[in-house]
Amino acid sequence: xxxxxxxxxxxxxxxxxxxxxxxxxxxxxxxxxxxxxxxxxxxxxxxxxxxxxxxxxxxxxxxxxxxxxxxxxxxxxxxxxxxxxxxxxxxxxxxxxxxxxxxxxxxxxxxxxxxxxxxxxxxxxxxxxxxxxxxxxxxxxxxxxxxxxxxxxxxxxxxxxxxxxxxxxxxxxxxxxxxxxxxxxxxxxxxxxxxxxxxxxxxxxxxxxxxxxxxxxxxxxxxxxxxxxxxxxxxxxxxxxxxxxxxxxxxxxxxxxxxxxxxxxxxxxxxxxxxxxxxxxxxxxx
Amino acid sequence: xxxxxxxxxxxxxxxxxxxxxxxxxxxxxxxxxxxxxxxxxxxxxxxxxxxxxxxxxxxxxxxxxxxxxxxxxxxxxxxxxxxxxxxxxxxxxxxxxxxxxxxxxxxxxxxxxxxxxxxxxxxxxxxxxxxxxxxxxxxxxxxxxxxxxxxxxxxxxxxxxxxxxxxxxxxxxxxxxxxxxxxxxxxxxxxxxxxxxxxxxxxxxxxxxxxxxxxxxxxxxxxxxxxxxxxxxxxxxxxxxxxxxxxxxxxxxxxxxxxxxxxxxxxxxxxxxxxxxxxxxxxxxxxxxxxxxxxxxxxxxxxxxxxxxxxxxxxxxxxxxxxxxxxxxxxxxxxxxxxxxxxxxxxxxxxxxxxxxx
Numbered sequence: 001x002x003x004x005x006x007x008x009x010x011x012x013x014x015x016x017x018x019x020x021x022x023x024x025x026x027x028x029x030x031x032x033x034x035x036x037x038x039x040x041x042x043x044x045x046x047x048x049x050x051x052x053x054x055x056x057x058x059x060x061x062x063x064x065x066x067x068x069x070x071x072x073x074x075x076x077x078x079x080x081x082x083x084x085x086x087x088x089x090x091x092x093x094x095x096x097x098x099x100x101x102x103x104x105x106x107x108x109x110x111x112x113x114x115x116x117x118x119x120x121x122x123x124x125x126x127x128x129x130x131x132x133x134x135x136x137x138x139x140x141x142x143x144x145x146x147x148x149x150x151x152x153x154x155x156x157x158x159x160x161x162x163x164x165x166x167x168x169x170x171x172x173x174x175x176x177x178x179x180x181x182x183x184x185x186x187x188x189x190x191x192x193x194x195x196x197x198x199x200x201x202x203x204x205x206x207x208x209x210x211x212x213x214x215x216x217x218x219x220x221x222x223x224x225x226x227x228x229x230x231x232x233x234x235x236x237x238x239x240x241x242x243x244x245x246x247x248x249x250x251x252x253x254x255x256x257x258x259x260x261x262x263x264x265x266x267x268x269x270x271x272x273x274x275x276x277x278x279x280x281x282x283x284x285x286x
Numbered sequence: 287x288x289x290x291x292x293x294x295x296x297x298x299x300x301x302x303x304x305x306x307x308x309x310x311x312x313x314x315x316x317x318x319x320x321x322x323x324x325x326x327x328x329x330x331x332x333x334x335x336x337x338x339x340x341x342x343x344x345x346x347x348x349x350x351x352x353x354x355x356x357x358x359x360x361x362x363x364x365x366x367x368x369x370x371x372x373x374x375x376x377x378x379x380x381x382x383x384x385x386x387x388x389x390x391x392x393x394x395x396x397x398x399x400x401x402x403x404x405x406x407x408x409x410x411x412x413x414x415x416x417x418x419x420x421x422x423x424x425x426x427x428x429x430x431x432x433x434x435x436x437x438x439x440x441x442x443x444x445x446x447x448x449x450x451x452x453x454x455x456x457x458x459x460x461x462x463x464x465x466x467x468x469x470x471x472x473x474x475x476x477x478x479x480x481x482x483x484x485x486x487x488x489x490x491x492x493x494x495x496x497x498x499x500x501x502x503x504x505x506x507x508x509x510x511x512x513x514x515x516x517x518x519x520x521x522x523x524x525x526x527x528x529x530x531x532x533x534x535x536x537x538x539x540x541x542x543x544x545x546x547x548x549x550x551x552x553x554x555x556x557x558x559x560x561x562x563x564x565x566x567x568x569x570x571x572x573x574x575x576x577x578x579x580x581x582x583x584x585x586x587x588x589x590x591x592x593x594x595x596x597x598x599x600x601x602x603x604x605x606x607x608x609x610x611x612x613x614x615x616x617x618x619x620x621x622x623x624x625x626x627x628x629x630x631x632x633x634x635x636x637x638x639x640x641x642x643x644x
Contacts, residue, residue, distance in 0.1 A: 040553045100407075104399060132553055135566050135585075136407035141395035150495045151361050153392045166499075170559070171359070172298060172387050174503035181495040191558055239424045243404035243452035246417055246436075250446060258598070258608045262616035266625040273613045274629060279595050283516050283540045283574060284630055 002160055005056030005123040005182075008114070009049040009064045009079065010107060010140070011042040013072040014133040038075045041128025043195040045188045048126045048158070050083050050196075055160045056123075061085045063114060067095060067107055076221050081198040081206045088114055092225040094233050099241035100134070104142035106226070106236050111147070113229035122149075124165070125185040129154060137187065144185035152180050153187045288433050289380035289456055290325045290347070291317040294368065294393070295340055296385050297330045298503070300357075302339045304464060305385035310343040311470030312412055312462075313383055319414040320380055320433055323347050327371070329364055331357035341480050342473040348482045355489065358501060359389050362493040365396050371485040372401070372457075381435045382457035383412075386566075390461045398459050404452030405459040406437035408565050410466055410588050413438075417451055427454055435460065440565055440584040447584065465512070465569030466588070511544045511561060516574045519546030519563055519590070520556075523579020523600060523619055527556040532623045533578060539630040546570070546590075548580050564589035578619045582607025599623070 015022060015034035022034025038046075046064070053062045064079035064087040066072050076087035090110045098106065115121045125144075130137035137153070144151040152158075154170035165180045170189055209220050226233055234240060259276060261269045274280060291313045296303040310326060317324035326345035328336055333352050340348060351367040372378060382397070384390035386408045398405035413436040419428050431453035437460040441448035452458055511517060518537040520529055530545065537543040547557035549564050563570055564586040575593035580586060582598065582605055590596070591610055598611035599622045608614040615622055 099404065100395070101398065101402060101404065130566070136405075137391045138395040138398070138405060138407060141392060142399035145365075145396040145399035148492075151392070151396070152496075154388050170388055171501070171503075172296075172303070172389060174501065176501045177499040179497050179499060189559065190553065190555060194555065234424065238422065241404075241452075242402065242455050243406065243450050244419075245441070245448045246451050247449040248441060248446050249448075258611045258614045260603070260608065260614045260616065262603060262614075266617055266621040267629075269615050269617055270622060270625045270629050273597060273615060274626075274633075277574075277595060277597060277613055280574060281633070283543070284633055285539055285541050286634060 002056050002162070004059040005052060005061075005160070006118060006120060007049050007052050007056070007060065007062045008111065008122045008125045009042070009046050009062065009084070010125060010127045010143075011046065011064055011066050011075055011079065012039045012128075012131050013037070013066065013068050013075045014039045014131055036071060036074065038078055039128055039131045039133075041130055041132070041188070041190055042075075043128075044190050044192045045126040045128045046079055046082060046084075047193050047195045048155070048186065048188045049124075051193070052124055052126070052158075052160060053083075061118070063087065063118070065089075065107070065110055065114065067091070067103065067110065070223070073221055073223070077206050077210070078198075080209065080220055081202040082195065083199070083202055086220055086222070088222045088224060090224055090226075090229065092236075094226055094237050097238040097241065098236060099243045100136050100138040100142060101242055102236055102240035104139050104146060105240060106231055107139065108143055108146045109226075109229040109231035110224065111143070113224065121183060123182045123184075125149065125183070127185065127187045129187045129189050140185055140187040147183070147185070150180040150182075150184040151186075152178060152184060154189045155186045156189050156191045158186065288320040288322045289377045290323050291320065291381045292325050292327060292379035292383070292457065293340075293345070294327045294382065294384045294390075295329065295336065296359075296387060296389050297328070297333070297336055300330055300332045300336055302328075302336045303385060303387070304469060305387060305462070306340065307343040307469050307472075308464065308467040309383045309385065309462060310340060310345055312467040313381070314344045314470065316381055316412060316414050316435070317346075322380060325349065325379070327351070327368065329356050329367055337482060338476055339472070341476050343470050346480060348480065349485050350482055351485045351487055353487050358498055359393075360496060360498065361392055361396065362496055363489060364393055365400075366489055366493050367485060367487055368393075368397055369400050370488060377456075379457040380433070382459045384459075384461050386461035386463045394459060394461050401455070401457065403455045403457060403459060404450075405461070406439060406450045407461050409437040409439050409460040409462050410447075410565065411438040412436065412460065412462070417453055434458070440588065463565060463569055465571075511546055511563070511568055512570050514542055514544040514570075514572050516540040516543035516576070517546045517563070517570060517572045517590075517593070518543065518576045518578065519548065519580060520551060520578045520619075521548035521580030521586075522550045523581070524551065524556070525579075525620075527554075529579070529619065530556055532619065535627055536576065536578075536623050539627055539634075540574070548586050577607055577611065578623060580607055581605045582610065
């Protein structure tokens with residue numbers, strides 16, 4: 001039997017790019033108009049956290065943590081439906097325009113606040129490999145550096161024994177089996193097990209929490225700001241970000257020499273293209 | 287004077303990765319603009335040939351950490367040698383570049399967090415230029431910076447390109463996907479007088495917290511989409527994971543062909559990461575690229591625009607893909623692809639008939 005584990009899953013709410021809402025004609029996203037969803041990679045991380053909890057002792061705990069504006073509480077409720085024990089959101093206007101380093105700092109302050117509150121440090125932190133709105137894959141490793149945790153990125157599968165995480169991870173040109181001492185930070189690849197459906201009991205539980213008093217709600221969804229987690233505001237948001245976006249460009253039409261085929265039956269369109277694209281012939285399998 | 291332009295080399299089995307050579311080629315241009323040397327940090331074991339290669343690719347100074355423990359990439363060991371060495375410098379590197387590979391994406395953020403410096407991920411363009419910071423709560427940031435690292439990447443929404451910079455702290459860091467920059471011409475002879483500095487290696491007990499049990503590299507050999515002549519790639523326009531079968535059927539009509547995927551459908555789990563084309567996936571240059579239901583956002587474009595012939599199928603006549611494809615079909619992939627397969631098979635029959643006549 002493994003020891004009891006304290007497990008944290010770091011998640012983010014991102015614009016919902018599955019629908020057309022909020023997508024401008026030029027392809028850019030209007031963040032205000034776009035719907036919101038749990039970062040798809042984080043769903044894998046949540047499943048990893050749920051699985052890890054089962055691998056730990058009977059008093060293992062799973063916490064979900066996010067940073068963002070108040071509507072991001074929605075994704076915390078989602079984790080409660082799936083079986084998280086408690087959640088926390090760091091929400092503060094001073095966090096606006098944080099780059100990855102500033103984000104990692106603020107999340108570390110939040111984690112350290114929670115470690116103190118929960119009586120001990122995390123054994124495991126799970127993150128999605130990357131977000132769909134930033135794509136950097138940096139925040140996880142930046143947090144493990146700050147917390148001096150071991151780290152496994154691109155994790156596809158894992159087990160836990162004694163004080164070790166045994167993981168299968170993607171590397172350049174293959175895979176690798178590694179063992180990392182706990183505490184460890186793990187970023188989960190999307191080849192990991194898909195998030196299972198929430199249980200009816202989980203959904204009912206969240207309904208109850210949503211109807212409960214503010215005090216009762218705060219037990220499951222705690223909302224904190226920079227002061228509460230003793231974060232230095234000069235290290236957060238725009239102030240704390242070592243990078244800025246200095247310029248943006250629209251990517252215009254290049255070339256514009258595309259020969260268009262349209263308004264006819266598929267068979268005609270295809271034979272037109274095959275007539276034009278002479279090169280194709282060379283590669284057709286005989 | 288500005289600090290060095292430092293490329294952290296990547297290696298597998300003591301062989302330098304192509305992305306490192308590509309970064310040295312691009313790094314040289316930055317170094318000349320800064321008037322700084324181009325240096326390369328080589329980490330591994332039995333690295334003589336690797337050192338030779340990076341010098342022939344343009345490195346003017348080499349930092350070498352050669353140790354049996356470093357034969358295979360390990361987060362904490364590699365981190366240790368880089369942080370120890372760079373912490374001992376009076377002037378940090380001006381620019382620090384790494385490949386945006388599974389290795390670089392594991393290591394670069396740890397280095398950036400340690401030095402509390404900026405890191406731009408999956409950069410598609412690098413340059414050196416000025417920046418003036420005129421306002422902000424933090425007064426210490428205000429000033430004119432003549433020599434910043436410009437790292438540009440597609441930003442969210444993806445038809446925007448953003449220039450990211452951070453001149454307040456060196457090293458200014460960026461990761462770059464393999465294949466984004468061209469490999470430089472390699473010198474046939476190693477130039478004289480390139481300094482090779484052996485760096486001090488002082489592993490700490492805590493560096494041994496991660497151990498490698500087994501490395502399996504032949505696996506992905508089967509899935510190397512960069513070597514294909516024909517790529518049939520699918521995007522969100524496929525509608526569902528079932529659409530992937532359609533791609534496979536079309537690809538099966540061609541020699542040396544493979545299927546590819548946009549990031550969106552990889553995110554959705556319809557296809558897996560080794561098939562992903564684009565900024566955060568593979569950069570490919572096949573002879574023929576057939577884009578099926580791919581809108582053609584910049585993120586995807588940077589990974590395939592150098593294909594010789596691009597054929598795009600999309601229902602939306604205004605899809606960005608048509609702005610850089612060679613042949614465009616406005617239509618439903620579920621009508622067009624089966625028709626393509628049908629006509630290719632007919633071609634096949636006529637080709638066979640031709641052969642029989644001969």
